[in-house]
Amino acid sequence: MKTWLEKRAISRRSALLGGSAAMAAVVAMDGATAQAQTGTHEAHGDHPGSLGSRIRSATTPAPAAPKSGEALLGATPAPAAGGALPTPPVLKVRPGAAATLGMKTQSVQLGGRPARNLRAYDNVTARQYLMAPTLEFGQTGAFGVRLANGLPRNPDQAQPHVVNVPSQFNTTNLHTHGLHVSPEGRSDNVYLEILPKGTEAKYADGETSVVGGFDYVYALKNHTPGTFWYHPHRHGSVAVQVASGAAGALVVRGGTGTIDRVKGIDGITEQVLLIQQVMLNPNGELPDFDTLWNAPGNGATAEWTVNGTTGRTLAMQPGEVQRWRIVNTGFQAEAKFALVQASGGAPVNVTLIAMDGINFSPKAATVQAVYLPPGGRADILVKAPAQPTKLLAQVGQYVVKGQGGPTAGLTAGFEIGGVWQEAAFAGDPATVFTVDVAGAPKAMALPGDPLPRPLVPEITAATTPDACRYVVFGVTKVTAPNGTLKNDLPSYNPAAMPSSFKLQINGELFCPGRVLFQPPLGSVDQYVVSTPGVHVFHIHVNPFLVTEVEGQPLSTPMWRDTMLVGPNGYKALTKYTDYAGTFPIHCHILDHEDVGMMTNVTVVDPTSKTRVAAVTHGH
Template sequence: MSRRRAIQHGLGATGAGVLLGAFATSRSASRAMQGSVATPARSPVELPQPRVLKSAGGELAVTLTATPATVDMGAPLPVQTYTFDNVVPGHTWEINPGDTLRVALVNNLPPLSHPEPMAFTRPHEWTTTNLHTHGLHVSPAGNADNIFISIPPGETFHYEIAVPGDHPSGFYWYHPHRHGGVAQQVRAGMAGAIIVRGELDEVEEVRAAKEQVMVLQAIELGDELQLLDPIPRPDEHQAFYPREHILYTINGVLNPRITMYPAEDQRWRMVNAAEGKFMSLQLEDHDLNVLAWDGLTLAAPEAAGLVLLSSGNRVEALIKAGQPGTYRLVLTPGSSQKPNIPGMPAPAHPSATPVATAAPTAVPAAPASPTAMAEMPGMAPMPGLIDIPGELAVRPILAIEVVGDGPEMSLPAALPAWNPPMLPIAKTRTFAFTVERGPDNIEFLDFGVDGHAYDRDRPPYQVKLGTAEEWTLINGIDPRYPDHAHVYHIHTNPFKITRINGRTLARPLWRDTFVLSGKNGDSITFESNFEDFTGKFVEHCHVLTHEDLGMMSAIEVIE
């Protein structure tokens, strides 16, 4: 089996035979879709909603099965990938503050057929898995949100996660977080949404709006829409994570449709559940009236013409439908592992053939809004991280058909803002995301934090429980090399961003995931309260290839 072997060897004898036979008769279709895989194979379907599993009696108990599956995403061929429970995305979990989340995670992914010794900061053991509840303020210890747990193929682990009674209501998500296989499993589609009900849901105008959960993913596949294995030791013409096509899907479907009537409001709850793609979203002739970022509610809705979701970010917005017609939600050229916000430098491949979701179309650039994330310059690929030409093309991912009539709806004037008081700052810290190279200053070695690639044996940075700290994260990219943006995420506790590139913000931003723009010396400064939980967890780049390649470090909260 080649180094680019697909996952079909893990589908079982019967399934593999059926799939191989089907694809043997579909090679002409495969050739025909080269460079345009995302053109849907059928008319747009109404946006499906993931199945919702709701807590009852203070508990949500689920069995979550990691398994290979064949999934119909509306592409010319069925998709062979890794899934949770045979669907992409996984089911939505709906819980309340004070609930206990019990998850039996069953790993039915295939064992690697020829495991070879692999460096800890290279793709390795990518069918071993675990679970992370991204954004939840819960314990990182024991059998709670503990990402140091390993669940090999064929084994089951039982999680028990107690959600605090004062947990903020909002939109969160779950995904695997086993170092060495995070990027592989997330790019395959293994992710699902988490809803914590609460105060925001009781705002009259929010409660009246139809709710749409939107799990935005970038499924990375081979030429027959099969998940390809990573390449731990790529040559100069290969990537660690090979791909021929990317399917930009919403709730597992290419180019779905939403129907609204003029003046209707809908509540869109969006998560960028891609491995590392930035998703710069613009809705033609409409604003997104943002209610919350990363599950943390604003004081009032903020109109934004364009929002940038880094990998892991969530945004909730009310959309007020305009005049009858068809409008498109598009990914602008800010969408890629090489982000380029309108008005910034041109994409690296401006004339390349698009390879995902749909043919590119001209979309006027929207001015940056207060709600949009920081502007970022273009980036060039790092060695071993090869981008597909055309990834930066503008492309629609959702159609909104405004028809009919109904009662006019209104936007709320105020929201139950999440803005807890900060504890006194006990300590400051400055650290950097870095890229390590060989003696020739060309060979890529590792990503790292302060010049150190992730090492599970390195003592963690320690913080005292019941204190707050102020940290400044610097982009330590070598200035001789192209700009390279990162995405900062820390587990367990959100943070309040006070300065970007040394400039004090007029209004701080609460997040659990935030972009670090790409120039050497760029920085973000933020404060965080370390309350409620002791234990060890991690901070890392949420471009998950960067994390698997070493850009992660451990934090420990102690008494």
């Protein structure tokens, strides 16, 4: 019987590619002149009237797709091996303006192999790399994103859509993961569906689904600055699209008094690092859910890439400090990210200043690695050694407690009893890029204490919650033909779903119209999260303050919005501020979410006549 780790382990090819072969390529290309394409594009309010009105009706013309053509394999020069690590282009959005994101079919060279017909965001100037642009917002204002769905029409559009059975993989929408914004209307409303351009209007109901494109607008109010991200969240096609690389960073840039203006952080070089886990069949494609669910038995594999590449080089000067914004955009696997000496493999300490976009305060943490569930982010300050050298950036799954070894896993990345918890890689990690420390010394200092407090609710581990919410992620065990219980997940069989097996929260599959909790606006809840397996808890709109992991109180409680959960679970506090409305909580192993491991929470405004704004238009 396969263990959970074996079931979910990504291809061991990644370790091979990250090992001697990739290193040989790096050495061979040392000093080469290959340049990463980067760029900054300011979005201007060219269609201000189209934002802020009610949801587009089915008959309203969709916004035009970006003019640039589709990137087909061979249509653009294949990127050279080696060379500089590319950086996602930046779409800086001004208050009142909108950026355009095009969802398209794209074929690119991904790390060491061709990837064909991926569903991914148009990557603007850097289109030969699979990396979505970075959206940059300010702390306050209405920031627009015009999403254009340029994917082909769904072949199964006319077929009945059964909830929790993945289908219609070309229908999309947009989630701003981690942003504290309204979950309703044109904001972070993941119950909307954006059908492919050209879909017959009869399939759009004008209230929860539209054809071709949609103008989102996100009203931020003194938002905490940090590293967030965006990705599709249309129930049933989330995993297929995110596993295609449809995911980009979303940076909220802070002003005076915030972490971004601290001496030693303000103005230093930043790198967005999108950790990717793109699942491809032997033909280099990800056509459907079956491909990723039945991997690797069906021949589909995923390799770790960063910004669409492997084996690239990031240049730093001796003594230089850079800020790296790391996003685990993988659809499924937790990732440990670490820097080690190329010679000897000794760990290199880094300074962790934020998790899930919320900065540490008053102190940063000195750590050997960061531990990111799918959907998690870390901001680290990397100080290059004083002498020229080479460092390796490694990514891999890590040993999870109870799932492959005695080393702590679910506690990794937290401070317990005054000790920062680390965990070993599970197997050989992939070397995703090399840091080449060379050139003139650049004496830069790390920031001192205290770091300013993040702009989050003023609650602490001592805050008394108004209610306690139990959330249990569970898999219904399936009776095998011989009558014994199977612990592993059965093969995905659309014809037998959803009755054959159930990935559930509190014993229930996702039901669009059902609301699990109805907390009042402004109240504080304690979440007690657990599972007999291993899953990933994510709440939209409001982050949570983790106070206790596996029965052990944290030395310093930590704000998160996405977190691995295991048998002994954890406790966290959240306060529902600013925004009433309905949003999901779900497992961020996205194939789990697509088959039903999701439920709804409605934050009720006691002053409103509408007691429960339940979602009534499910699909």
